[in-house]
Amino acid sequence: MLNTLPSFIPTGFVQQLDMQAHPLRTNALALAIAVAGLLAPLAVQAVEKDLTSLSLEELMASEVFTTSEYVRGLGQNPSVASVVTAEDIRAHGYRTLADILRTLPGLYVTNDRDYSYLGSRGFGRPEDYNSRVLFLVDGYRLNENVYDSALLGTESLLDVELIERLEYTPGPGSAILYGKNAFFGVVNIITRTGAGLDGLEVAVDLGSAGAAKGRATFGRRLENGLDMVLSASKYDRDGRDLAFPALGGTAMGLDYDRYQRLFAKFSMGNWSLVAAHGERTKGIPNASYGQLFNEPGAETRDNQSLLDLSYNRPLGEDSAISGRLFYGHYNFLGDYVYDANPAPPPITPYINRDDVTGRWLGADVRYVTPRMGAHKWLLGADYQLNLARHQINYDVGGAVNFQDSRDDEGAWGVFFHDEIRLAEQLTLDLGARYDRPLVGDPELHPRVALVYDWSPDTTLKALYGSSFRPPNAYELYYTDGFNYLANPNLGPETIRTYELVLDRYLGRAGRLTASLFRYRITDLIDYVTLPGPQYMFDNQGGATARGFEIRHDMGWEGGGRLRSSYNWQLAQSDTGQWLDNSPRHMAKLGLEQPLFSTGWKAGVELQYVGVRQNYMGTRIGGRTLVNLNLLNQRLAEDMTLSFRVANLLDKRFADPASSAFSPLDRIVQDGREWVLRVEYRF
């Protein structure tokens, strides 16, 4: 990766190699030459930016480039978004998307020692691989097309060090822009630019349980206007031996975790091209799905790639036109170890494998009009062609138990949004989306928001939104022929949300936001246990969550900042049952404070998640976790040092288990973990 960097390539390089080209050279070398040939003419000095050096005339003559980010603020959900910036990520030393998301109001993350699952305002359903929250990276949909999953832990394809800004907007209000997965909310990630990076960053992490990570990221904006980011990383963690009394022993060396990631972004003028790839392998230490315990070979492998070409053209007067073309690929391999001869010992282990592949192509276009009287319109359409959705289950070296292939199926949607200034202090936000999904009838869903500026410092909002989610291929068709049943008759689920928001600026005392919400889901697609036991997805009745959320955010002189939130919610099924994996209370606190003038900055997090029930109704205790990060960017020139301790108090805690982990009723999480990072800039 590094030898493709333009600053290292002498311009004569290509000419020298020209005559020596030999037919037997490897394809890899040929590729390197081609890349070098492309980049060599671009190896020029980055632009210096001292804003005081430009006169007014020079400034007005300068070319202004806009990033590929959609025109700001338009069509956005008027709900209150949470924002995490690159600076926050550094200050707290977040290592994964899951680390970031669990700090945000109303969100909680459950981990089963393989994947991370996001819960939102009391809904965290079993066997939901984050299909109900849409994840966008520079506008590209991260959710793949078989499970609709977005991967958030080490399984993600994105290094959080590449994030410039992450915005989370709760509720289905944004679904009018993005469609099916924006059910509980949207996480919108904008990556860093070459201009912002302006050099090479090399970082090495060393941590407990044998964790090590290396990352190299290069970014630069060249004089000819090309902004480029190239990044590669590799991670390896041995993990610990884990004792499972309920399984009668200790899993030895099975908690290993490895990933490799590549990321590239090129922007020029109105165009932007992003390519990324990630692959992760994780050992399964806790004998999920009735596997043999402490038997090597049980692991999952996730392999994701994306290619995204976008165009965004500002037309003046806040009007813009944008479009994108994208391609995605996902492959999942799940190896599960069973005994071929369950009769008395010795055991004869064999591997049962899930092999799942998704490939898709898509496009979208949007047009934002200039303001026309009281109106400002946004019109758009999107289309996704699912080239492949393949699910196979087989015994390695043995029989194919199940095979389902869905090819070349398309889904599309059209949407509009209008922001109407009813009066100086009153804005009405109207939008609707019409969908032709892969499964089920066409759907039409509206969103309405009334925003009233009560005083310069106080805003009141009343929000209503609805959205739907068609069942995914996994929920519809997956079966192993024995315990797990397909249900091709599944229909879509629907959500309707109501929210009242009070947003008040308190001057030096910061900003206070309070909201009251009601989420109502009908035909909930849920994982049900039938006699046998057998398992299947089915449309259950309805479920409702009611609750409130309070947030406070304040900063002070010298770079200190305190963010806190409290949530209360009760999520119940129509039969009056409290849903599993649904905390009633959540409280969060994040503090960033420079330590005098030592160059050190402390980031402290407190996270409380209240009692939850597991699938059997067992109560899993609430817990408060403390994480600490110490950061120093001034120890030596161009060097950054950080030291993070997660679960500082070494609290023993667990997440509720789903039925897939029976007889375990809970998934015990890691105790105190530390990681040291040294980062150099060149």
Next chain:
Amino acid sequence: MAGSMPQRLLLLARLVSALVLAHWAPVCQADLTEDQAKAGLVYNLTKFVQWPAPPEDRSMDLCVFREDPIYSALSTLKDKTTKGMAIRVRRADTADEARGCQVLFVGRGEQARLGFVARALAGNPVLLVSDAPDSAQAGAAVEVLLEGRHIAFKINRLAATEANLKLSAQLLGLAKAVYDK
């Protein structure tokens, strides 16, 4: 077969790079991000605007109303000077906090509050700058806008006069439009 794989790739690479050079070489003006251009304009405004009396601590306070992406670009001006005064950059969340600022930038995201802020600051020598569309008619003294790939601005002379600010003729001459109401 005409040429090996590497040779053909090399030819392609040279062709592409030649095209790239021919196409991109003439572009040599210093180009800026949208936020840098707006921050640069704010800096230049401080040179063309005359405040009634310089503040006692001889500093020029450039303020951003609530959260806005211009903040980080504007922050690069910290500790630089203009007209002999040190530049300070800070955030102001309420109109009260903005009274001590020489310049207040109200971004598009806070467009709905612009009228409020303008009224609350009436009579104070604060230069109200905004990138919200039509903000020059909604109380801002200076409206920043993008015209194609260039930055431009409009002026509301009455808003400046009411804030006891004098604008240089050169500034008015470069404005895309000057309003007097």
